[in-house]
Amino acid sequence: MSGIIHIFKTQGNDILNSIGQHISISLVSLLIAAVIAIPLAILLMRHKRAAEFILNVTSVLQTIPSLALLGILIPLVGIGTVPSVIALVVYAVMPIFQNTYSGLTTIDPNLEEAAEAFGLSRSKKLLKIEIPLAMPMIISGLRIAMVMIIGTATLAALIGAGGLGTYILLGIETNNNSLLIVGAVLSAILALIFSALIRGISKLSLRKIGIILATLVVLVGGVAGYRVIAQPKTTITIAGKMGSEPEILINMYKDLIEQDNPNIKVTTKANFGGTSFLYKALKSGSIDIYPEFTGTVLESLVKTKKGATHDPEATYELAKKLLKSQEDLEYLKPMKYENGYALVVKKSFAKKYNLKTVSDLIAVESKINAGFDPDFYQLSDGYPGISKAYNLKFGNTQTMESSIRYKAIANDKVNLVDGYTTDPQIQEYNLVALKDDKSFFPPYQGAPLVSEKLLTKYPEIRKTLNKLAGKISETDMQKMNYRVSVKHEKAAAVAREYLVKHGILNKK
Structure with missing residues (x-):
């Protein structure tokens, strides 16, 4: 309990920001899924075969593992909110469509005949009879979809979209149960709150529900539009894997680039996820730089029969050569320490x-x-x-x-x-x-992996990032990791302190 309280004290603003991101992604996804599924169900309510086909398609889409879907989307639409929303919409369409279609097609035929006998047009019958009678089922579909979206949205953290999943994934990665509990409990609370709100909305008239939905669309659209207009255009995006160490390194990269190139705008995406996501994002141009280890390059990212040697310099040179020849990526000079x-x-x-x-x-x-x-x-x-x-x-x-x-x-x-x-x-x-005195373990030196396109546009970045070459000992990195992971200090502050202390970054 003391660990949870400490997290709220030291990371309160970050938690609020993550809750806001989680709500934003979830609401946008639900609204888009509803706009797709409900009209489609209305359109196909008298076309059974077509409706069954759509239901089968959406059911199959829902069986695709979320990680696989996100991996497929990265090369197509990049990283961040967009692929997260697309994935969530794919999962949410099925329950909304299924419940809406079932609600509309299980209405008592006698009521349908009575409406026709009174001379109601098809549109009036839909608005006055069919949708009101189907509303409990529609609302049920929305509630199921919303709970599913909030739970699945935790994976948005894997591709830089933020949200409460950041705390869950970090808790798993660092074996920190306090972080895990914070993320999981807040996600569950959000699901309960929105489920209750949707149930409350179902008791309102159709007209009031329409007004609320229209207001939400305008608000969400307005906020998204404002962010696009107000946020300065980012020139460089630097991302890092899960954990404190990558977050420290990407903040070092950011500080050095902004010091040497004041006109360049840099954004960082910490706790991005696994190696494969980052590598795909770099190759697709969604990110420009991320720190990678020499051993990982040879074992997982390039095609080679040689593999890592026990010579750090030879391992780095081979990794650099293969990345350049196979993927046209630049691997800058490594730091001193090895995370092996x-x-x-x-x-x-x-x-x-x-x-x-x-x-x-x-x-x-x-x-x-x-x-x-x-x-x-x-x-x-x-x-x-x-x-x-x-x-x-x-x-x-x-x-x-x-x-x-x-x-x-x-x-x-x-x-x-x-x-x-x-x-x-x-x-x-x-x-x-214990010291590996026979040098059995392959070397794992960290170095910036950079797109060739970025260095062509900003060649001075090579010299800037190479300032870290041969710097940072294992003891230094271990101490910085401890301060961020255990003491919950800000990674950006710890990174800047190291750079200033060692004369790599100027004091401000």
């Missing part, structure tokens, strides 16, 4: 058995009770490979989700885990990463 795999133990355990390197584990291998991420446990560059390279055979090993392995070692459930060298939990739980 590490074997991690408690400082007290290391002190007791004089452990400084991975080789030192040989003397205590029978005492090791290890907890590994499932991937690390199985992959050749994980436990199978390192046990062979160092001739290690631990007394006991078990797999566990990456999000809980640090808590497991902190609570003495295990005494060794896999991790990454810049993880803030190493400092938080008083741990130590």
Whole structure:
């Protein structure tokens, strides 16, 4: 509870902003879905085969996994709000169409005949008899769609659209239950509030409902239009993956670019999501820069039979060459630190058995009770490979989700885990990463991945971002991650402080 209170105290404005983004995306999606589905159901109410076809199509669309749909949309419409709204509309159309069609086609035939006997025209019968009688079903469809939209809208955070999903995804990524609870509970509260509001609206007359809907359309459209007009045109968009480290780096890029090029407008999109989303967004031109690791490039992004070597410089040069030849992307100079795999133990355990390197584990291998991420446990560059390279055979090993392995070692459930060298939990739980003295793990140096188009337009950015080349040690990054992830300091402030302290950025 204290963690949740601390988040509200330190991130209150950000939470309010995220709630506003979530509401905005959800309302826009619901209105568009309603404008599509309700008229379509009215149009097809007397065309059963066509209605069944549309229902089948919308049902199939709803089975597409949301992540897959977002991945498909990025190259077509970019990132941010637009692909998020499109995806949400796709999911919301089916329940609204189905309920509207069912409500209109299950009206008592005697009432239909009576309306015709009174000489009502088709339009008057629709407005006076059919829609009012179908309204409970229509409202039910809207409520189902709204709850679905608010829940699914949490994934909008993966492509830079913001919302409460940012807190849920960050909570999962950093094993921070407080962030997870804040995002999940606020999303649930929003769903309940809007469900109750829609139910309340259903008790109003058709005329009043029309006025409310028209007002919402005007308000939402007006706000969206104002944002487009008022917001300065962004020249460069810098994005980062989930977590504190990418957010720190993209703020460093932003500060350096704006210092050296005052006329360039820069926007950052933190906690964008996974590697594949960012890479697609960069290739499609939706973003211009994002920090990527050399090992990740060779393992996941380019086609190569060589793979990462154990030489950081050779790995970087190969990654740079392949990115240029295969995707026409520029990979600028890497920083000093590597965010690679590490074997991690408690400082007290290391002190007791004089452990400084991975080789030192040989003397205590029978005492090791290890907890590994499932991937690390199985992959050749994980436990199978390192046990062979160092001739290690631990007394006991078990797999566990990456999000809980640090808590497991902190609570003495295990005494060794896999991790990454810049993880803030190493400092938080008083741990130590053992030195890979045989250089088994491939290098993972971070460097700016930039579109060739951007550097053609602004060639001076190359020199600007290369100011970080060879800078930032593992200890430096670990401490900055700790301040952002654990102490909840602003990533922008932490990034600026480092740059100023090391003379890379001028004081303002």
